[in-house]
Amino acid sequence: MKVYLDNNATTIVDPQVFAEMEPYFVQRYGNPNSLHIFASDTHPGIKAGMERIYAGINSPREDSVIITSCATESNNWVLKSIYFDQILTGKKNHIIVSEVEHPSVIATAKFIESMGCKVTYLPINSEGLIEAQSVEENITDKTALVSVMWANNETGAIFPVEEIGAICKKHNVPFHTDAVQAIGKIPVDVQSFNVDYLTFSAHKFHGPKGVGALYMKKGKELMPLLHGGSQMGGYRSGTLNVPGIVGMGKAMEQAIDALDYEMSEIRKMRDAFEDELLKIEDTFVVTPREKRTPNTILISFRGIEGESMLWDLSRAGIGASTGSACASEDLEANSVMEAIGAAEDLAHTAIRFSLSRYTTQDELDYTLKVVNAAVIRLRGISSSYAYAPAGHESGLDAH
Numbered sequence: 012m013k014v015y016l017d018n019n020a021t022t023i024v025d026p027q028v029f030a031e032m033e034p035y036f037v038q039r040y041g042n043p044n045s046l047h048i049f050a051s052d053t054h055p056g057i058k059a060g061m062e063r064i065y066a067g068i069n070s071p072r073e074d075s076v077i078i079t080s081c082a083t084e085s086n087n088w089v090l091k092s093i094y095f096d097q098i099l100t101g102k103k104n105h106i107i108v109s110e111v112e113h114p115s116v117i118a119t120a121k122f123i124e125s126m127g128c129k130v131t132y133l134p135i136n137s138e139g140l141i142e143a144q145s146v147e148e149n150i151t152d153k154t155a156l157v158s159v160m161w162a163n164n165e166t167g168a169i170f171p172v173e174e175i176g177a178i179c180k181k182h183n184v185p186f187h188t189d190a191v192q193a194i195g196k197i198p199v200d201v202q203s204f205n206v207d208y209l210t211f212s213a214h215k216f217h218g219p220k221g222v223g224a225l226y227m228k229k230g231k232e233l234m235p236l237l238h239g240g241s242q243m244g245g246y247r248s249g250t251l252n253v254p255g256i257v258g259m260g261k262a263m264e265q266a267i268d269a270l271d272y273e274m275s276e277i278r279k280m281r282d283a284f285e286d287e288l289l290k291i292e293d294t295f296v297v298t299p300r301e302k303r304t305p306n307t308i309l310i311s312f313r314g315i316e317g318e319s320m321l322w323d324l325s326r327a328g329i330g331a332s333t334g335s336a337c338a339s340e341d342l343e344a345n346s347v348m349e350a351i352g353a354a355e356d357l358a359h360t361a362i363r364f365s366l367s368r369y370t371t372q373d374e375l376d377y378t379l380k381v382v383n384a385a386v387i388r389l390r391g392i393s394s395s396y397a398y399a400p401a402g403h404e405s406g407l408d409a410h
């Protein structure tokens with residue numbers, strides 16, 4: 012049996028998405044900017060795709076949705092554009108990000124920090140959450156941007172985007188939110204909260220890899236980073252990824268259609284699976300489930316190195332992760348567990364299970380059996396693990 016439970020890393024392309032994309036590889040393959048029938052054959056697909064993307068985030072047509080290659084590019088673009096336009100010119104000198112943003116935000120913040128920008132890294136609390144008030148406490152009249160993700164990719168923690176958006180509006184500071192882990196999991200509506208920039212990737216909600224987007228509210232600034240043929244209204248040059256736009260549009264439409272299922276049935280399956288996992292001794296989940304996206308569990312198994320657990324799971328045909336895929340290669344502790352101050356022997360033992368609408372109960376039942384066997388085997392050979400006496404201080408409260 013093969014079980015895929017790493018959907019926060021990437022997802023399977025929905026068959027209907029693939030079917031809609033295929034003609035734009037082999038029949039309607041013209042360059043949309045050419046002046047002939049092969050180009051105009053692509054235009055209806057592009058238009059429909061863009062319409063679906065706008066509708067998926069409830070964006071008014073007067074705002075901009077710019078197609079990029081992925082969320083990493085989109086996140087880099089927002090921060091570097093602010094740097095060029097506001098920091099380099101001396102108008103402002105500071106940005107605010109959370110300390111648990113995706114590396115594409117953190118690394119970019121550190122890059123512009125090395126170029127002279129002041130950066131505040133907002134701490135998370137013991138539940139892995141950002142407190143909106145910490146944003147207001149750090150905003151100054153020189154703050155050029157606040158960038159806080161809608162939902163965290165490792166814990167699933169949902170951050171207070173509405174409150175942060177209101178604080179940014181009050182102080183007239185642009186607000187960017189990385190919505191990669193929110194779209195398709197919880198409602199994302201750019202008109203309900205004060206969001207100026209929003210970024211996402213298609214491959215997180217059953218669309219293709221290699222295509223993402225950057226939403227920008229009308230009246231906001233964005234400095235082009237790619238110059239050339241002036242596609243995307245001059246914001247991002249380069250021949251349009253027609254199959255990608257078509258695929259992301261269809262995936263977005265399906266994600267919205269499946270949102271109720273995700274937020275009810277997937278949540279129920281996740282909660283029941285988590286309840287069973289927490290019956291295993293010395294296990295800990297950081298963020299309370301009502302404050303998380305419905306598909307994610309980050310759970311620590313004291314005494315078991317995360318990579319060892321992954322190995323046992325993978326041998327049984329199960330795909331999970333120790334946190335974000337980007338950080339999976341190293342044996343470092345889970346960054347979010349470290350950020351909440353988890354004890355050392357917990358920070359290295361986190362496993363992330365992330366479900367999707369394709370996950371079945373049989374798959375979770377099978378996974379639970381494999382996890383139980385792995386815990387017994389790995390704790391049995393652990394030189395450091397001894398079943399803790401009752402009341403042992405864990406550094407985390409079992410949820």
Ligand SMILES: Cc1ncc(COP(=O)(O)O)c(CN[C@@H](CS)C(=O)O)c1O
Pocket residue numbers: 019020021081082083084113115160162163164165189191192212214223334335336337338
């Ligand atoms: C919140 C968030 N923001 C940006 C990205 C980057 O998406 P790309 O399409 O790969 O550029 C990701 C991708 N997180 C994967 C791979 S590191 C994970 O395993 O958690 C993300 O979760």
